[in-house]
Amino acid sequence: MSKTRIAFIGAGNMAASLIGGLRAQGLDASQIRASDPGADTRTRIQAEHGIATFESNAQAIDGADVIVLAVKPQVMKSVCETLKPELKAGQLVVSIAAGITCDSLQNWLGQVPVVRCMPNTPSLLRQGASGLYATAQVSVGQREQAEQLLSAVGTALWLEQEQQLDAVTAVSGSGPAYFFLLIEAMTAAGEKLGLPRDIASQLTLQTALGAAHMAVSSDVDAAELRRRVTSPAGTTEAAIKSFQANGFEAVVEQALQAAATRSAELAEHLGK
Template sequence: MSFEGKTIAFIGAGVMGSAIIGGLLKKKLVVPEQIIASDPNEQARQAIASQYGIQVTDDNMEAAKQAQIMVLCVKPQFMGKVLPPFYGEVAHLEMVVSIAAGVTLKTIEEGLANMNVVRAMPNTPAQIGEGISVWTCAPEVGEDQRAQAQQILEAMGQAIYVDDEKYLDMATALSGSGPAYLFLFIEAWIDAGVKMGFSRAIAEALVKQTVSGSTAYLNHTGAHPTVLRNQVTSPGGTTAAGLYELERGGLRTAVADAVWAAYKRSQELGEG
């Protein structure tokens, strides 16, 4: 689906807004003249204008009125302030994409008085084109707009459509917050290497490449993680000893509890 003749307005020019803009331009789906971004932070506006050569403004309405597609890249806590000025003023928009965690389709539809709403949950690896997004949309969104939504999200990496909005809060907890879980585990892993006697630089190199290589190997083989874990675990060996301590320490329960807590918080943000 072509974006020819379309202007895309980004409300919010932060990390994720910049990631989407960069992906769209890198894949040549649009040219800089087709993008306008609004943000209250002058430094953020100047940075994104300098980096991508796009139009910027501090006026959300000015951006929206120039566009056919609007992408809401604001934190869920600010949505209550961002939506009201748009009410009844954006009927011309062919599609609105929101990446705000927990904020429901209904909230956005009623806040804008526009039913052509897509809700998505990307994650931060989108900044290098390695993200994954889960998305859904209101029934009123047409096939052409759905194709455009898929393209916008695939500009950041992979994109998976789901037919029930309930999966968005689940994705927020699993893949949206997921990088932070992994970074914490990596941090603890590096610290363990330092405790044993490695320099921090060597411990970091060993752990980062182990994570990167293991993930690549998992994707390459297509095998279940249990199968690959068993390949590394010899009876009575070093890996078995280490895994025993992780299990004894409640790693699985801690991970499950973390994801569940994030899921419930996503629901709370939507209700708020």
């Protein structure tokens, strides 16, 4: 990325977090540009990161090696249609929009190299998890550029098939909300057991953080970690048996299936 020039179309939350991540990795402000219709948004991002901003998308992409489409899915078609006549050979298009397929993007932009990504909200804290898929037109060098872009805000993993992005949406895209739900439920249950709410909340949050750290840094998988903390006839075993008697694994599987199905439905709808 030492000389790569990157243009962001849309300078909202995700673009700001990616720009922050790239700057933290040492990318020079002169290598990054952004366009956005909002004057306040442009002023804010310019002040925060020292990058050039534009009202015109066409001006922003002039001379860029990588064009990051960071607008809402609903405006993607019109954004692509106005960008199409401005694109130059060799420019890579990276879309972070949920549910917009590579087929739709190439219908609107022409047969340009496209990388489609599914990041998640912890990217805003550089703790994100993203799945990436590249079309056949993407070169090895361009794959590296896309990977470095998403790695600036967390873990970035390549997928063999575009359809797997529906599963990525179900696991990591929507995933933060599942953990929030568990945090809510554990806090409420702790309160019912007699703890003051703020103590139940702090214990739950620190336990979630500690467990995630253990799982990430351990050389054994989560199932083994769980076995190691579950003594026969102990308290943890009593809780795990209760979870499993109530069909915990099936509940999780059905929830992720519902998210993946909805992701595919949205892609169908948004691609029209």
